[in-house]
Amino acid sequence: MQRVLLVEDNEDHAALVVRHFERLKIQCILQHCKDGQEALDYLESVPVKERPALILLDLRLPKVDGLDVLRRVREMKVFSETPIVVLTTSGASGDVSRAYQLHANSFVTKPADFEAFRDLMPHLGFYWISYNRVAPAVT
């Protein structure tokens, strides 16, 4: 099963994403990191087989900011082409445009855009996402 990395400090919002994935019947293994540093550490040490196929990244994070995470992930050779979808609350246009400059693939404004997120999936090349009734596994 494919893996998705969720980088989100707010516990409630993490739960939110899980619930959305459930409702959208997205089948995957969801890896959750609570701050930027944790995410970077995780990506640096993750075994090849467990590499995430998609990263959902909140922009405002403790320790290392979301945009910094984005920049540094793109500098990692193995993740330079991994799709990254930015999660943003305010939808501040400055944030989104800066994220695009750092090669984010798309963005989702919480909470309204999750329907749009599902439609986005095929465009990101995630034909692997099967829409069945099995809930995603959270590690």
Added chain:
Amino acid sequence: MLTGSAVVLGAFAGILFIRDTVWIRILDNVHWTVSYATGAALAWMGARNADSIEGMIVRRWFAVGLSCYTVGQILWDIQVGIGWNPFPGPSDFFYLLLGPCFAVGFYQTLRQSRGAQIRAALLDTAALSTTVLAITLAFYLPRRGTNSPFTLSVMALYPVLMLSAACLALILIPTLRLRWSPRWALLLGASMVNGGLWMQWNSLTLDDALADGTLLNAAFSVTAICMGAGALVWKAVTSTDARYDRWSEGWLRILPLILVVGASVGAALVATLPGEKDLVKYTTGAAALFVVILAAARQSMLLADRDNLIAAREALRETETTFLSLFEGAYDAVFILDDKNYIECNQRSEELFGRPRHEIVGHSPVEFSPPLQADGVPSTDKAREKIANALAGYPQRFEWIHIRSNRMLFNAEVSLKRIDYPGRPRLLAIVRDMTAWKRAELERDRLISELEEKNAELERFTYTVSHDLKSPLVTIQSFAGFIRSDLEEKAYDKIATDLPFIQKAAAKMDALLHELLELSRIGRKVNTPEDCELDRIVSYAADIVAGRVAKAGAKVILHPIGLTLSADKPRLVEVFQNLIDNALKFMGDQELPEVHVGREHKNGRDVVYVRDNGEGIDPRYHHKLFGLFEKLHPEAEGTGMGLAIVKRIVEIHGGQIWFESEGKPGLGTTFYLHFPGWRTN
């Protein structure tokens, strides 16, 4: 001209040696014709070579006059040749045009003067012409014989027209302040002599005493050539000498008087002379009366002129007062300079330089300047350059450092501009004290940068607040949506798990808003400062957090501080409460958590510290610690505003807060506080 003169001289010589009357008459006519033509040719040359349009117009009138004169002579030759000799004949008509043409020429010269002077000159000329007319008539009337009044009038016109033109030229001398020069004197002299010659000629005609080959005949030719030469070089050469100006004005004023006296005496003499005919007496009497009237008109004009002068002086005084008050009342220092020194200055200059006027006037600007200017150029060189440029007609504007009498330097802005007094250029210097302006400029720059900083801070604040306040809303909105679909799907068990998310988020929102309000109150709503003994403040704060201390199994150890600070007491308590609380939160795996509060000497000053032995703060995140809503541990309780509030309270009191931590568990973190206003108990 030489050929003409040679022919004329030849003719003269012929007349001297030839005794035949017919030949002499022929030779007379030859030298007349040739000399007049020569004169006309010279005058036309003069018109062509004139150096100005005005000069050309004037000389052209002279040339036209002399040309008419020549035509008259040629007609005379023809009349003599065919023996048809009427009076007045065609030749007389052309002869007579010489005087009026010259008069027009002189009038054109006069026009370079101003209106009142022109009118006065014309009146004077009219009076002089009347006098000439009277003399001529007095001379001719007794000998009129059988001549009709018309014939006599034409005869009189010859000298009168020519002499009137000459009188106008004469009046030009004082009116235009003509400086002695043959360029105008030659034509004037020749015209007068020509008029006199005609007077004599016509007088001889009346006496029937005309002769051929006389000196009188020859003189006509000489004056004609002289008139031509005079027209060739004609120019009104004027003088600006003040003494000559006064002398001329004097003559102009006394002239009407002389005329009146002369006319009266003449009329009286003629009236009392025995044997004079009544006609002569009446003529001279009438002429004298006319001269008196003209003189009176002239005098009243002089009076009007004087009134104008007085009015002008009044106006001048008014303007002078206006400009003097502008000059003295100006807020800038205003100077008049020659090429080196101040020659005049206003009151503000005295204030600016801190010296009385007599210490400024007659001195150079360099004496009130430091040796070097701001750009390192010597004041002497720079001043010389600026003055030279301004005198050359390029207005200068530059910054300058001046020096006051008390040796204080001040910045000034100087503008230099040339003033064109006739004959002696001066400089107008305006010196503005820029000290206040410079100070204001610095102040403005400081305020701008402060404002920019504030704005950036505000922007960051708005961004953070909008993001963090939105977070709980996102949760609430989403889970409310889930609950709705739960209801639709009748999945009531899920509602039980979804609902607490909403409650938690609402509570979080409430806490956030509360703390945000707190933060905004700091500095806005201030309790009256009171003396706070820090030992008591710290122990009070420790009491408040005692519950948590006990729960964490920690120890708070208070060391004596011995400092007192005048501050907002509840806020100060809040600072220590927050710091101790914060220390307890991040104890990590520490088995014997301890928090120490005390005083020490660090980098030469007193500081109060709050030290723990917890997990410490990773140096990578040090810069984020005091930020709004910054939480290094997402799972930790609180809103992430505690340290932001602490920092703000400390800064409101003028103090500083910072911390040191190696980020190694067990070594913990130390927060330091310093207030410049505190004192030892």
